[in-house]
Amino acid sequence: MNEDAPLVAVVDDEESIRRALLRLLRSANYRAEAFDCAARFLESLSERTPECLILDLQMPAMTGFELQQRLLELRVRPPVIVITAYDEPETRARCLAFGAERYFCKPVDGHRLIKSIHELIESRRRRDHGGVAPPAPLV
Amino acid sequence: MSDGRAASDFSGAVLNSLVEEVAIIDRAGTIMQVNDAWTRCAERSCLDCLAVGADLLGALKADAARDRDAAAVLAGVERVLQGALDCFEHEYMRTRRDGPHWFSQRVAPLRIEQGGAVIARFDVTDRKRAEQERERHRYELGRAVRAATLGQLSGALAHELNQPLTAILANAQVGASAVDRPGMPAELAEVAAIFADIVADARRAGQVIQRLRSLLQRHEAKLDVVDLNRIADDALTLSRSELLVRNVRLVKQFARGPLAVRGDAVELQHLLLNLIVNACEAMVATAPAERTLRIATSARGSRARLVIEDNGTGVESGAHDKLFEPFYTTKEHGLGLGLSICRSIVALHGGEIAIAGRSGAGTVVTVELPAVGRPGERPRSSGTFTSDDNGPVAGRGDAARG
Numbered sequence: 001m002n003e004d005a006p007l008v009a010v011v012d013d014e015e016s017i018r019r020a021l022l023r024l025l026r027s028a029n030y031r032a033e034a035f036d037c038a039a040r041f042l043e044s045l046s047e048r049t050p051e052c053l054i055l056d057l058q059m060p061a062m063t064g065f066e067l068q069q070r071l072l073e074l075r076v077r078p079p080v081i082v083i084t085a086y087d088e089p090e091t092r093a094r095c096l097a098f099g100a101e102r103y104f105c106k107p108v109d110g111h112r113l114i115k116s117i118h119e120l121i122e123s124r125r126r127r128d129h130g131g132v133a134p135p136a137p138l139v
Numbered sequence: 140m141s142d143g144r145a146a147s148d149f150s151g152a153v154l155n156s157l158v159e160e161v162a163i164i165d166r167a168g169t170i171m172q173v174n175d176a177w178t179r180c181a182e183r184s185c186l187d188c189l190a191v192g193a194d195l196l197g198a199l200k201a202d203a204a205r206d207r208d209a210a211a212v213l214a215g216v217e218r219v220l221q222g223a224l225d226c227f228e229h230e231y232m233r234t235r236r237d238g239p240h241w242f243s244q245r246v247a248p249l250r251i252e253q254g255g256a257v258i259a260r261f262d263v264t265d266r267k268r269a270e271q272e273r274e275r276h277r278y279e280l281g282r283a284v285r286a287a288t289l290g291q292l293s294g295a296l297a298h299e300l301n302q303p304l305t306a307i308l309a310n311a312q313v314g315a316s317a318v319d320r321p322g323m324p325a326e327l328a329e330v331a332a333i334f335a336d337i338v339a340d341a342r343r344a345g346q347v348i349q350r351l352r353s354l355l356q357r358h359e360a361k362l363d364v365v366d367l368n369r370i371a372d373d374a375l376t377l378s379r380s381e382l383l384v385r386n387v388r389l390v391k392q393f394a395r396g397p398l399a400v401r402g403d404a405v406e407l408q409h410l411l412l413n414l415i416v417n418a419c420e421a422m423v424a425t426a427p428a429e430r431t432l433r434i435a436t437s438a439r440g441s442r443a444r445l446v447i448e449d450n451g452t453g454v455e456s457g458a459h460d461k462l463f464e465p466f467y468t469t470k471e472h473g474l475g476l477g478l479s480i481c482r483s484i485v486a487l488h489g490g491e492i493a494i495a496g497r498s499g500a501g502t503v504v505t506v507e508l509p510a511v512g513r514p515g516e517r518p519r520s521s522g523t524f525t526s527d528d529n530g531p532v533a534g535r536g537d538a539a540r541g
Contacts (some may be wrong), residue, residue, distance in 0.1 A: 014302050020309035027313045058298070083300035087352075090483050107304035108179060108347040110312035 002029065005074060006121050009050035011041045011067065012083070013059040021054060021113075028114045050078050050115035051121045054113070055100075056082040057091065061126040074087035079120035083108050163191075166220055166254035168196025195258075207522040208232070212244065219256045220247045224495055230263065241267035275378060280377045287409060291480070297352045304341050304348075311337035362488075364511050365404050366397040367443050374411035375434065378410040378419075385419050392435035397451075399511040400443045402488045410484045413448045414504050415476050421451025421502055442490075444511040450501040454494075460533070462494055 008030045010021045018034035025032035033050075035041040039062060041053075053071075059065035063080060071077065082095045085106040092103050102116045154161055160183040170193050171195035189195055196216065202209035208231035215227030227246040228443075233240055243263045249255035315334035318327045373380075375389065382389055415432065422430040433448040454462065463482045468506040478494075485492040 014306070016306035017302065018311070023313040024309045027316055044265040083304070083305070085298040087297075088479075088483060090486055105349070106301035107308045107341055109342070113309075114148075130146045 005029055005031045006035070006051040006117075007031045008052045008054065008117055009041060009049060009078075010054045011036075011038055011064070012054075012056035013037060013061070014056070017056070024110045025117075026112065028117075030117070037065035038064070038070070041067070042059070042074075043047060045074070045076055049076055052117050052126065053078045053080045054117075055080055057082060057095070064096065065094065068095070068100065072099060075081050079124055081113070081116055081120070083113075092124075152338060158258070159261045161260075162195070162258045163249060164195050164216075164220075164249045164256050164258065167484050168194060168199075168216065168220065171255065174467070175329050208481045212246075216246050216258070219248050220254065221253075222248065230267075252287060253519055277375055277380050280381060280412070284412070287413065287480070291354050297348050300348055301345065302462045304345055308338060308341040308345070309409065311341060320537075337430075361402050361403050363404070364399050365402050365407065367400050367407070367445060367508070368393045368396075368398050370402075370404055370407045371411055371436055371445065374408050374415060377408075377412060377523055380417055381416065385422070385430065387430045387432050387515060390431060392433065392434040394436045394438055394443075397434050398438060398443045400488070400508045402508065406487065410420055410481050410506070412444075413445075413481050414506075417477060418447055418449035418451065418502065418504075421449050421453075423451070439507070441510055442507045445506040445508075446503060447506075448501065448503045453496040453498045453500050453502050455498050459494060463492075 008025050010025070010032065012017055012018050012021070012034070013036055013126040015036070019037065021030050022034050033044070035044065037059060044084040044136060052103070053063045055067060061118075071080075077099065079102075080098075081104065082100045083104045083106055084091060084095075087105040095103050101120055102114065104116075154172070155176075157174055160177040160180050161172075162170050163172040163259045165171050170189055170191050173191055189198060196213070198215035199209050199216065203213045204210075208229070211229055212227075212231070215224065215229060225248065228243065230241060230243050232241050232242075240262055242260050243265050244258065244260045246256050246258050269474055295306060303413050315331055315338060317333045318334065320327075323331070348524040371393065375391070381387075415434075417474060418432050422432075427446050431450050433446070435444075435446040435448075437444045437446075463478050482492055485506055485508070488505060488508050492504065492506045494502060494504050496502040
């Protein structure tokens with residue numbers, strides 16, 4: 001794995017989804033790590049900040065909404081892609097109000113997800129550093 | 140006056156004082172004597188009130204072929220006359236000049252040597268109508284609850300099925316891209332085809348779930364000017380049996396006159412029913428004599444306020460932040476969608492919903508919706524509340540159920 005590849009984090013309490021999304025991300029040449037709860041992801045921020053966060057909403061202890069709010073407070077703002085199995089117009093509006101950049105209903109199409117990650121990271125790098133765009137995804 | 144005459148006058152007076160329509164028939168089924176109530180009925184030309192001397196059994200036999208009630212009464216009367224039955228009771232409906240009437244009829248043997256029977260008939264139309272009304276309310280409440288449950292269930296099912304589908308779809312897409320290489324051997328081409336099929340089917344399953352969910356979700360809202368008092372009253376009518384069965388005392392404090400809001404009557408009624416059922420369920424552990432549901436409406440400037448208060452279990456401290464989150468529930472068998480749906484309905488109407496209370500001290504749900512005044516009319520500034528009812532949310536802590 002290329003150490004310069006963008007890091008993408010997945011926070012989802014469903015193990016099979018974490019495994020599948022890690023495979024998907026790595027197959028698209030991203031570095032990827034997954035967390036089964038929001039607290040563990042927040043702990044990891046002291047060591048590294050991902051360039052993109054894929055976030056589930058319905059999780060025990062701390063929900064995806066609460067994690068988004070915590071990130072706002074911490075001023076840590078990786079682009080957030082929300083994936084949820086419970087789609088309601090109000091949920092969508094709330095996620096976007098919290099700063100989520102994309103919102104997908106499960107089951108998420110892998111191709112669309114990877115395309116969104118690529119666009120968001122590229123856009124963020126250009127905005128922040130006028131930097132170099134990440135390599136185009138393979139999937 | 141002879142003793143026999145006096146006895147006859149006495150028994151006649153007793154018969155005439157009865158509100159039931161009473162007829163006495165002989166062993167052959169001929170009407171021997173009737174009371175005033177029966178006569179009044181006969182004078183109104185009621186077909187089922189024959190005069191003295193008429194052949195009741197004969198009339199019943201004539202009707203029995205086309206009238207199930209007449210056949211049942213005929214069989215009962217015959218068995219009583221034969222001494223095979225001590226008492227025959229039957230309820231039936233007859234259309235009289237002023238509309239349908241329900242009767243409860245009782246036939247008992249006349250315990251004299253010559254035999255015969257006493258027929259007593261009582262008009263139970265009011266009771267029957269009340270029963271039918273209760274049944275209708277029960278049915279409508281059941282239908283509303285079933286619709287709400289189905290909507291909630293479809294949400295829960297969509298959630299539970301979409302989770303594994305997400306993993307299936309992502310895994311299959313990775314698998315497909317892993318084997319799909321130029322010039323791959325035939326066996327890998329077959330594996331690629333398998334992955335492609337899995338991807339297509341997972342997508343299709345996701346679409347089916349989405350369509351099903353759309354179908355079972357609440358209908359598109361139609362916003363009209365509606366009276367919040369009327370909607371609350373309708374919801375209470377639908378919940379009447381629920382309140383009765385659960386021994387819940389109702390305290391209504393409605394604003395005077397209509398309280399106009401722009402809303403969807405069905406959605407708002409759904410909201411009210413959810414909150415009323417929630418309140419009732421929260422009072423299961425409250426002593427029956429103390430179970431009280433208070434529903435109040437009031438105009439607050441440009442807002443219409445609805446307050447639903449119970450003296451049930453309330454909610455543990457710290458839990459109130461999550462009460463409106465989907466799938467959060469404190470009920471043993473709850474789906475955790477009721478209050479989430481309530482919040483969606485209130486948001487659809489441009490309003491706010493808040494919950495207050497503390498553990499063991501009841502729950503207060505306050506809903507505020509934008510009020511609608513008639514053109515040129517200023518919004519009303521006060522309702523019927525007493526001075527202690529100007530802010531149930533503040534100071535009551537936190538409570539409620541998901």
